[in-house]
Structures are given as structure tokens and as C-alpha cells.
Amino acid sequence: MISVSKNSKTHEAFTCSDNFAVNMLSPGQEQMADNFAGKIPQEERFETVSYRVSVSGAPILVSASAYLDCRRWRVYDGGDHSIIIGEVVDGDVTGRLPPLVYYNRRYTTVAAAYLEAVMSPDFW
Ligand SMILES: Cc1cc2nc3c(=O)[nH]c(=O)nc-3n(C[C@H](O)[C@H](O)[C@H](O)COP(=O)(O)O)c2cc1C
Secondary structure, eight states: OEEEETTSTTHHHHHHOSEEEEEEOOTTOHHHHHIIIIISOGGGGGGSSOEEEOSSSOEEETTOSEEEEEEEEEEEEETTEEEEEEEEEEEEEOOSSOOEEEETTEEEEOHHHHHHHHHSTTTO
16 A cells, blocks of 8 residues: 655656555665655656666666565545555565665664664675
8 A cells, every 4th residue: 555645746647647655765775765765856766776676567676675566456635645545566685785664754673674684694
């Protein structure tokens, strides 16, 4: 499920497209997250990253640590947002770091998972 503001410039793309991908980033990729959150113009966002086209036709970021590839299933009115439910057609965990999390107006991560990853003998 993704929820997109009706004021977002990407609202039409998400609500009209037959597919979308959820790319999960990791600590160290805050700039990339900010770029996709609106820091740079929409048409430049995919120029700054490498990506491949998924089974459904959606873009999967090469450096994402996990992804969900979805076909649009339903779109619900959520007031000032549209709630878009996807049917997951593919997905994988391709990195070793835990997810980048936005919490209390800043980026952080899941502490236990982060420690587990960096304390693992083969991480470094
Ligand atoms: C970490 C992060 C996550 C966000 N997630 C969402 C989201 O799920 N849906 C949404 O509508 N806006 C979200 N936003 C807010 C949008 O990024 C913001 O409204 C931005 O101005 C949209 O830019 P655009 O219209 O150029 O795409 C998020 C912002 C940040 C920093």
C-alpha cells in the first residue's frame, strides 16, 4: 500500500499507472530519498540513479536494498491522499543493510537490525 498526496506532482502518475515499485533504501541513501521526496524536479529523479525495469514494468533502483514490484489493484479515496493498493508480483531483499526509516522528522533506521548487520563478521 502506498498513500500519495493529491497535491503531489506524482499523484497522477501513481493513480493512473498500471504498476508501481516500492524501493527500500538503507542508511547512507538519505540524499536519494530526499531527491525522490521532491528535492529535485520529478523529471530529473531517475537521471541521478541506475535502475532496471521490473516484471510489471516499474523502475527498480539498482542500489535499493529491497523492493516490491506491484500491479495496481485498487485506488481508494483517502481524503487529501489517494490510497493505492498493489498486488505484489515480484520482490527481493538484495542488500544487507536494514531499511532507512523516516521518524520524528529525521532519517533513522531499525537499531537492532542495523547492529546485527554491521556486527556480522562478513560485513566488513
Ligand atoms: C521521507 C519522506 C517520505 C514521504 N512519503 C510520502 C508519501 O508516502 N506520500 C506523500 O504523498 N508524500 C510523502 N512525502 C512528502 C512528499 O515528499 C512532499 O509532499 C513533496 O513535496 C512531493 O513532491 P512532488 O510533488 O514533486 O513529488 C514524504 C516526504 C519524505 C521526506
